[in-house]
Amino acid sequence: MAKEFVKDVTAMDEDFAKWYTDVVTKADLIDYSSVRGSMIIRPYGYALWENIKQELDTRFKETGHENVYMPLFIPESLLQKEKDHIEGFAPEVAWVTHGGEEKLAERLCVRPTSEVLFAEHYRNIIHSYRDLPKLYNQWSNVVRWEKTTRPFLRTLEFLWQEGHTCHATDEEALEETVRMLNVYEEVCEKVLAIPVVKGQKTEKEKFAGAKLTYTIESLMHDGKALQSGTSHHLGQGFAEAFGIQFTDKEGKLQHVHQTSWGFTTRIIGAMIMVHGDDRGLVIPPNAAPTQLMIVPIAQHKEGVLDYAYELKNTLSKLVRADIDASDKKPGWKFNEYEMKGIPLRLEVGPKDIEKNQVVLVRRDTGEKLIVAADALESTVQDLLRDIQQNLYQKAIDHREQKTTPAVTLEELKEIVETKAGFIKAMWCGDRACEDLIKEETGATSRCIPFEQEEVSEQCVCCGKKAEQMVYWAKAY
Amino acid sequence: MAKEFVKDVTAMDEDFAKWYTDVVTKADLIDYSSVRGSMIIRPYGYALWENIKQELDTRFKETGHENVYMPLFIPESLLQKEKDHIEGFAPEVAWVTHGGEEKLAERLCVRPTSEVLFAEHYRNIIHSYRDLPKLYNQWSNVVRWEKTTRPFLRTLEFLWQEGHTCHATDEEALEETVRMLNVYEEVCEKVLAIPVVKGQKTEKEKFAGAKLTYTIESLMHDGKALQSGTSHHLGQGFAEAFGIQFTDKEGKLQHVHQTSWGFTTRIIGAMIMVHGDDRGLVIPPNAAPTQLMIVPIAQHKEGVLDYAYELKNTLSKLVRADIDASDKKPGWKFNEYEMKGIPLRLEVGPKDIEKNQVVLVRRDTGEKLIVAADALESTVQDLLRDIQQNLYQKAIDHREQKTTPAVTLEELKEIVETKAGFIKAMWCGDRACEDLIKEETGATSRCIPFEQEEVSEQCVCCGKKAEQMVYWAKAY
Numbered sequence: 001m002a003k004e005f006v007k008d009v010t011a012m013d014e015d016f017a018k019w020y021t022d023v024v025t026k027a028d029l030i031d032y033s034s035v036r037g038s039m040i041i042r043p044y045g046y047a048l049w050e051n052i053k054q055e056l057d058t059r060f061k062e063t064g065h066e067n068v069y070m071p072l073f074i075p076e077s078l079l080q081k082e083k084d085h086i087e088g089f090a091p092e093v094a095w096v097t098h099g100g101e102e103k104l105a106e107r108l109c110v111r112p113t114s115e116v117l118f119a120e121h122y123r124n125i126i127h128s129y130r131d132l133p134k135l136y137n138q139w140s141n142v143v144r145w146e147k148t149t150r151p152f153l154r155t156l157e158f159l160w161q162e163g164h165t166c167h168a169t170d171e172e173a174l175e176e177t178v179r180m181l182n183v184y185e186e187v188c189e190k191v192l193a194i195p196v197v198k199g200q201k202t203e204k205e206k207f208a209g210a211k212l213t214y215t216i217e218s219l220m221h222d223g224k225a226l227q228s229g230t231s232h233h234l235g236q237g238f239a240e241a242f243g244i245q246f247t248d249k250e251g252k253l254q255h256v257h258q259t260s261w262g263f264t265t266r267i268i269g270a271m272i273m274v275h276g277d278d279r280g281l282v283i284p285p286n287a288a289p290t291q292l293m294i295v296p297i298a299q300h301k302e303g304v305l306d307y308a309y310e311l312k313n314t315l316s317k318l319v320r321a322d323i324d325a326s327d328k329k330p331g332w333k334f335n336e337y338e339m340k341g342i343p344l345r346l347e348v349g350p351k352d353i354e355k356n357q358v359v360l361v362r363r364d365t366g367e368k369l370i371v372a373a374d375a376l377e378s379t380v381q382d383l384l385r386d387i388q389q390n391l392y393q394k395a396i397d398h399r400e401q402k403t404t405p406a407v408t409l410e411e412l413k414e415i416v417e418t419k420a421g422f423i424k425a426m427w428c429g430d431r432a433c434e435d436l437i438k439e440e441t442g443a444t445s446r447c448i449p450f451e452q453e454e455v456s457e458q459c460v461c462c463g464k465k466a467e468q469m470v471y472w473a474k475a476y
Numbered sequence: 477m478a479k480e481f482v483k484d485v486t487a488m489d490e491d492f493a494k495w496y497t498d499v500v501t502k503a504d505l506i507d508y509s510s511v512r513g514s515m516i517i518r519p520y521g522y523a524l525w526e527n528i529k530q531e532l533d534t535r536f537k538e539t540g541h542e543n544v545y546m547p548l549f550i551p552e553s554l555l556q557k558e559k560d561h562i563e564g565f566a567p568e569v570a571w572v573t574h575g576g577e578e579k580l581a582e583r584l585c586v587r588p589t590s591e592v593l594f595a596e597h598y599r600n601i602i603h604s605y606r607d608l609p610k611l612y613n614q615w616s617n618v619v620r621w622e623k624t625t626r627p628f629l630r631t632l633e634f635l636w637q638e639g640h641t642c643h644a645t646d647e648e649a650l651e652e653t654v655r656m657l658n659v660y661e662e663v664c665e666k667v668l669a670i671p672v673v674k675g676q677k678t679e680k681e682k683f684a685g686a687k688l689t690y691t692i693e694s695l696m697h698d699g700k701a702l703q704s705g706t707s708h709h710l711g712q713g714f715a716e717a718f719g720i721q722f723t724d725k726e727g728k729l730q731h732v733h734q735t736s737w738g739f740t741t742r743i744i745g746a747m748i749m750v751h752g753d754d755r756g757l758v759i760p761p762n763a764a765p766t767q768l769m770i771v772p773i774a775q776h777k778e779g780v781l782d783y784a785y786e787l788k789n790t791l792s793k794l795v796r797a798d799i800d801a802s803d804k805k806p807g808w809k810f811n812e813y814e815m816k817g818i819p820l821r822l823e824v825g826p827k828d829i830e831k832n833q834v835v836l837v838r839r840d841t842g843e844k845l846i847v848a849a850d851a852l853e854s855t856v857q858d859l860l861r862d863i864q865q866n867l868y869q870k871a872i873d874h875r876e877q878k879t880t881p882a883v884t885l886e887e888l889k890e891i892v893e894t895k896a897g898f899i900k901a902m903w904c905g906d907r908a909c910e911d912l913i914k915e916e917t918g919a920t921s922r923c924i925p926f927e928q929e930e931v932s933e934q935c936v937c938c939g940k941k942a943e944q945m946v947y948w949a950k951a952y
Contacts, residue, residue, distance in 0.1 A: 031597055031600060031601065033546070033547055033593060033596055033597060034551055034553075034554055034596060035547040035549050035550065035551060035584070035593075038547035038548070038549065039547070040544065040545070040546055040547065040593075040597055041544060041545035042544055043542035043543065043544055043612070046542075046543045046544050046545055047542075047543070049545075050543065066519035066522075066523075067519065067522045067523070067526065068516065068517060068518055068519055068522050069516070069517040069522055069525075069635065070509070070516055071509060071511040071514035071515070071516065071632075071633055072514070072586075072617055072619065072633050073511050073514065073570075073619075073632075073633070074511070075510055075511060078510055090576075091576045091577065092576050093575075093576065094549075094572045094574070094575050094584075095572060095573065095574040095575075096570045096571060096572050096573075096586065097571065097572075097573045097574065098570070098571040098573065098583075099569075099570050099571075099621035100566075100567045100568050100569065100621040101567065102621075107574075108511070108570075110548075110572065110586070117509060117511075117516075120509055120510060121507055121509060121516055124507060125507065136519070140617070141548055141616070141617065143548065143549075145575035145576045156547075156549075157547055157548050157549070159545065
């Protein structure tokens, strides 16, 4: 056999970074290649992404969005049209300089994001208020030239969707920005069982070229935060730079108001770091490519495999069920599917068949249940719901336990160094304080949450009067 | 309104190339951008691709294939490992030489296809006969540095799927090559109503690095051929170059046998050129994003819109139905949906409601039918089936009418110049004859069809004894 019988992973509390890379490789999510900083997404990892994609795409279509596809390459001059945007992205783009044997007259950048391509297209196709809103989305790969990379979390190339919309008014654009943030929140919480904090990015942390950026932030097992999806109100910056104008109902020429929003394969990294444990991945049932894996016991004995396949057929009508009837030992299979985080394992052998029962094992709690055959269908469905709910609740509890208020910079620093997690602290709004906090503690402002609390009355850094509470954390 | 009331297209017989570009832009399939040779796939074009993708993906999964995702970039040294492969692709790849501000130590090519990345990965993950077969597929964008480009048919970047598989024996790899060719044939014929000729490419035309290439070839309205999908038996070339080995059941180390196969957005170009007419696109119902469009007549009159929406809800349970309740004039809508090739139009106004009937108009024949309300559901389904069948039959008839045998080179040349289409002629198998035919006539060998006929006993070019019949044509 190619694989060892037991696949050990480093314990989480021993070396969390090592645990993470052990899990992504040993659960067959990814493989490395000779392409620096890029990853191969293997079938199991890609099936996860397909599920997430499906959940998002359905919601995008329900909210009236259409999918399009823009070119991979952006001419340098086009990228330079919006000043803030090029400033933000220039240091991290890959440049194509040759096509075949020929040197190009103008360099092409491999898209790091597609605002400028959408802007150019919108200028061509938008003329009247009747053409608005335009609600487009694109599923694609993008490239950002990162120095240090980690599978899913930060890679040279990643897969994502980028929504780009145009509206007649600022209010409509703002509504859209919130609507799509809520879609992201729903997919995180309901599908991936990842609780998120919704809020606004500071000026420093907002998207290059945006008027404002909304974000959802989640907390990993090790107490570091992860930006899990962002939705930008672009205002009229790109519209002015590119001349995207429409004639309004009164016949007046106006610039459109835009949004853009993105969600990436990085969320798979979040899912791993929120739910995983020392035995490997733990995948929430709503995201799991396989929700229940049937492992026949003593499968060489008469009737066992037939019965196991019968169960698979019956259960497949209700849940994503699969069977492993290979000649590997049951113990090997148990390890394998625990590593892969499959929510439920069903064991069935001659004795179970005799007793008209099966054994179900929960991945999240390890609990073993003996279930009568005639109660199986409803039990499986109930258990999957319960596992989904349990994982979400555990993540909420973990976040609460790891969320701490701080009133002084010393407090903030101490929390970062000892307990980590989210730190709630007041901020005066000055960039200087934000910079100093990062410098002193390593924590960055994650967001100004929509749900505000008055932790104190003074800025955690300078002590001046402060009215907004910010979530701070070290982040991926 | 942004669009003119009537969108004229050039007549097909006047200027087919112009007709084509008129249709792809006026039917809102694509838009141009400042990225040379690339296209923007607009919502209608992308919805078409999503349907085709879905049809293929379902069949791939049914035949045991799994989706993966490989990096976009290929280091130059990796591309050079298989000699024939690099020779074939080097002249047409885009090179990334800079990341951010830094010059790269080694150039990266933007994938023109991913054989070498799959080969490297397979070397890592295949060890034993138990690991075989490996049946992977990838949905992605690829780049080939083309000089002259046309939307869908030949673009710098295109979307496709590329299947890559590994097998224990030559026979199994050959079976897979045929199996996937048959999947392509089925999607072309059953979904896109495009009849295809199945056959083998000559040595000259086969894929760079393959042992043999199978192809499906279709015939466009103007009598030119279009390669519509290819499936390659790669033999052991990549396995040897990359060292992809497995231990067989006897414990002996062997190289795997590989296949690869691809299907691209170019098929949308084929669909346009096989079924389109002077009023625009004609989309086969099985591929159509919208199969039936409801156009309310005198929609300001009481009850009309309510009834039209009721029809939409009822019909949407059976077919992909939509309604245009905008304030544009019905005549404008008729033009628009004819241009977009929507298979069926349903018109309903106050008089129809009074008479308990609706009007259905077929896009393929222009036929107008008055249908009693209670027969509507079954009539719509029957008509869509009939339109699908009719388009396929028309394409078959056209191809037969445009397929001509030739016995001498002069005959072959004359047919190319006057009638065009497929030319069936015998070939001795010599590359020199194949080259000369191209030089003299402009026609290339499309394939050595699986269904052979003895058109004559001599090679159409050199007159030597010839046993294989080849399809020749000018091609896109």
